[in-house]
Amino acid sequence: LLGRDPTRRELVRHAVSAGGLAGAAVLSPASALAGSSAAQSDAAVIGRLLGLELLVVFTYDHVLASSLISPHARQVLGPLLAQDKAHVGALTAALARLGGTPPPGPADIAQADRYLAGRRVSGRLGQLRGGRDALRLLLAIEHVAEGAYYVSMLTLGDPQLLRLGAEMMASEAQHTTLISLLLHPGVPTQAVPYALVQGRH
């Protein structure tokens, strides 16, 4: 199925052989596309977004488990972590529908720091010196998430995935705004600096 776009009949046959009759009974036109070149391309994009969201969640988890941040910051960040976990759930489900395999998240702080370096984020979980340092790291990784969703708009093909990506990009943009407000209390103008939000990519 990799060398050319498969016919619908081939896709159905492939799905039946992979998933058995139970799978065939619920096969929809959308699921029949799993394995097509378009679906593989979308799966690759969703897989990359999922890998990044897992890193975001790991970073939040580490910061919130530390004693670095104030109770007020903890109150603000908790719901943002929950929303990023919801992104992980949505991307995992989307990837499964496309027949992709979810990437592993960071196993430990050292690996997370390597991933952060790979994303050109300057902060390191293992070297946080205080609350502002932690907030700056969260802001940096959220900017990377914004940028990843922005780039996904260029490459995703499936309309439902495009809508999902747009909704999550807007969510990440709100996260950057709220973290910026924690860094600059009472200065909302610094929290929404650009008319066109493209994140870091």
Added chain:
Amino acid sequence: VSAVALIAGCGGSSVRGPANQVPQRLLRSDVESFNRALDLERRSIAAYTAGIPLLQGSDAMAAKQFLSQELAHAGELLGLIRDAGGTAIPRVASYDLGHPRTARQVLALLEMLENRQIAAYVAAIPTLSTGSVRASVASILADDAQHVSILRVALGSTAATSAFVTGRE
């Protein structure tokens, strides 16, 4: 400075690709989406312009910045319409924005209008014909989502209510 003059002066985005690579049928539907969004942006511009005098302090500062960003969004949409070979809908003379009399009423009106824009962008993005156009529109959507967060903070509401921002939260 009038909102009209600022809109007219706004340019386009650097991320758009050549419009002539896209089938004309798709571009027409794009232009319809852009024009719907432009109408909503102009409505918000009118609301910010009328409402800012009722705001104070950091709320007023933020609203002024958001007005400037909404003007940039309108400019971006005009650029996209132009690139697609379309024609922008004419401006209407005035908008019925109700009669907000307090700062809180103004903030609530602005939040409602920003959410309308968000809903329109979320609906439009999957229908747009090219990736570069979708990315341009998503960058506007994300900024409007940030506006909503700040407006909610000013209103004392929860600033980010959903992991999936649809404009209907």
